[in-house]
Amino acid sequence: MKAPLAGIRVVDLTMVWAGPFGTRLLGDYGAEVIKVEGPGQWDLLRGLGGIPRTVDRWYNRAAYFNHNNRNKYSAAIDLRQEAGRDLLLQLLAKSDVLVENYRANVMDNLGLSFEEVRAVNPRIVYVSMPGHGKTGPEAHYVTYGTNVEQLAGLVSVSGYEGGEPLKTGFSYGDPTAGLAVPAAVALGLRQRNRTGEGVHIDLAQRENLTGFVGEYLVDYSMNRELRAPAGNTHPHFAPHGVYPSGGEDRWITIACENDEQFGGLCRAMQQEELADDDRFATMATRKANERELDAIIEEWTSTWGHYEAMHILQRHGVPAGAVLTIPEVMSDPQLRARGAWSEQVHPDAGTWEVETPPWNLTRTPGHARIPAPGFAEHNSYVFRDLLGLDEETIARLYADGVTADEPNVQSHT
Amino acid sequence: MPLPLEGIRVLEVGTFVSAPYCGRLFAGYGAEVIKVEPPGGDIARAHGPFKDGVPDPETSALFLYLNTSKRSVELDLGSQAGRDAFLRLAADADVIIENYRPSDARALGLDYERLRAVNPRLVLVSITAYGQEGPYAEYHSNNLIAFAMGGQMFLTGDPDKPPVKNGGYQADYQGGLNAFSAANLALLAAERDGEGQHVDISVQHCMAPILEAGVPFYSYNGLWLGQRRGNLMSSFMGVYPCLDGQVGVHVMARNWPPFAEATGHPEWLEDERFATAESRREHDDVLMAEVIAWAAGMRKKEAYALGGEFRAPITFIHTMEDLLESPQLEARGFLRRIEHPVAGEASYPGPPWWMGPDAWRDGPAPLLGADTQVVLAEAGLSDAEIATVAGAPA
Secondary structure, eight states: OOOTTTTOEEEEOOOTTHHHHHHHHHHHTTOEEEEEEOSSSOOGGGGOSOOOTTSTTGGGOOHHHHHHOTTEEEEEOOTTSHHHHHHHHHHHHTOSEEEEOOOTTHHHHTTOOHHHHHHHOTTOEEEEOOSSOSSSTTTTOOOOHHHHHHHTTTGGGOSSTTSOOOOOSSOTHHHHHHTTHHHHHHHHHHHHHHHSOOEEEEOOHHHHHHGGGHHHHHHHHHHOOOOOOOTTOOSSOSSEEEEEOSSTTOEEEEEOOSHHHHHHHHHHTTOGGGGGSTTTSSHHHHHHTHHHHHHHHHHHHTTSOHHHHHHHHHHTTOOEEEOOOHHHHHHOHHHHHHTOEEEEEETTTEEEEEEOOSSEESSSOOOOOSOOOOTTTTHHIIIIIITOOOHHHHHHHHHTTSSOSSOOTTSOO | OOOTTTTOEEEEEOOSSHHHHHHHHHHHTTOEEEEEEOTTOOGGGGTOOBGGGOOOTTOBHHHHHHTTTOEEEEOOTTSHHHHHHHHHHHTTOSEEEEOSOHHHHHHTTOOHHHHHHHOTTOEEEEEESSOSSSTTTTOOOOHHHHHHHTTHHHHSSOTTSOOOOOSSOHHHHHHHHHHHHHHHHHHHHHHHHSOOEEEEEEHHHHHGGGSTTHHHHHHHHOOOOOOOOTTEEETTEEEEEETTEEEEEEOOGGGHHHHHHHTTOGGGGGOGGGSSHHHHHHTHHHHHHHHHHHHHTOOHHHHHHHHHHHTOOEEEOOOHHHHHHOHHHHHHTOEEEEEETTTEEEEEEOOSSBSSTTSOOOOOOOOTTTTHHHHHHHTTOOHHHHHHHHSSOO
């Protein structure tokens, strides 16, 4: 069955994480994605692989780059040269979607604004995803993923109970912006199909993520009271937390949302009398005596492995889950049973496991079809097959440095 | 210009956060979203925080936020009559969003084959912790547990303390946004092919791949750091206390010169310990002490303005008060004032992305069961039937 985005061509100018993750999802679900990098302006993730620069084509071997750029083709075009800009506009004339995540004014300065692209392709769905959006007094500020969650208000409500604001353990603002890209593109394509006209989508990463803490904003606006970080606790439920299990730095989460689940926890710990104990008999008293209860639970959890405790508790109907490390995530039986990983062979980088497309669209499934492209690997496909350029023109593009088969390795140090 | 999703009809049989957030995005972009609530309403109505701290099912901030621009039908899917009425609604729907455990969903009549029999174009979106099949499919979960099983929790927190979840319901929101993207791809395919499908969202599968470089470095290079790093990721990435809050720094190699200028330390650029990204990593402790000392003497908005002026990635930790006062959000009109008949007026986040001036709408969350009568009558139920399935109409 045809994938949802089959027949849709995407020109991808994004770099680093948020954008490439978003366009990878487009490729996962059937779009033809052409990643365009400049010979001197290549995706800096190519250089963050820890691969010594003495190794041949080190820039094609970085795990982080290859992870975020599978299901894409690669062409090298220097957009700062007039001939490069013309080439990109020729490609855009034959495409459906453009995605870019430059700072707000970069595309305009390159002469590639929405209006300029629309002049060559009135049906283009043009997606900009800068940190702050395309407009406003902070539009030109530089931001990365950790900045985004700070701007969104998330960090101010994260952290240990009674503690300082705390960042998420990874650049959370990046993937949360990337996840919005397929929906934004689908809405744009739907509108184009209906009206026959292109659309400019302005996805400000900080605004998208502010949507993930909207209840705090509504609350503050109604009550004018700032909420302190609450750690792993919940405003009503107890027990609700993380408990040590056997092993070094291994943990299990337990969260009981009603009396029945708490009864299950007591049976699992073989301490059924706790369910009738005045301190713990109702949700309200459990919440009031949460620390005492946590101490009892800790004593039990530390005698089990985190997976073991999870399975025992789940058999008693208790919401519980192991705090998985990255190696454990990759071997987790549920993710394995779901087919969450598949092997990918890359001509330069070798064979390793990548995750499969995350959403199971049962009638029109996604696929990890091709590995991440080497730098400029598909120049010929783009220049000859798609744009129909003659050999003389192509030779001139190479001679003038508008394109190249290898990146200028001096440009990122 | 019509709204982007105008003409799409969505039934949301969702509780708490993930399915309602997906439904909120559908409603904002113009779909008609009918929220099917169990008798007594979605549990988010009982969650709070409430206006003035007084519990009321119509003033819970969590519910108010997640359910803007929807209609509410109170319907007992635990009864056969309720499930029959739901099937009548499903015959006319484009999308159903639900977030029950697979066996619980089937008990409520949310069985894909049965729904497909009455409406082959229907897209059924199921958001669960683990997906529809597999050894944990029937395991109980919630936001805390999903954060743990998706690998994000282990990474978050201080090295000498237990892992900690981030604020609010982040795993649930991720589930909701993943579901919205997936649902809209399925909707495109349904409009193209005339055929719907079951969309199976596993929050664990959505979360596991986005651990930054964690999975690729482990999978490909066999490298795994195995340690939480709190706010002090490194000298060039972290959150540092300042005079009136905290500032955040995320400096990539190319931002190093503007960062040194913005912090008023051009001499760092002459210091050979800090000459390259590699040498800065070697002298991370020294540089971090310098950055901490710089931050400690700054006011947050002043540091942010310097970041903007010098194009250095410096931000400050925005509280909810800062968001309401943000000149950037103000200039873009991101925050919306919405009047609710019981909770009154409040500010709400606007669209996650802009598609022109009239692509998003801001209606209040519905009162419980406000549309039961009208919606069920539209579906062809008689007054007597409506009284049977819904109790006394609102």
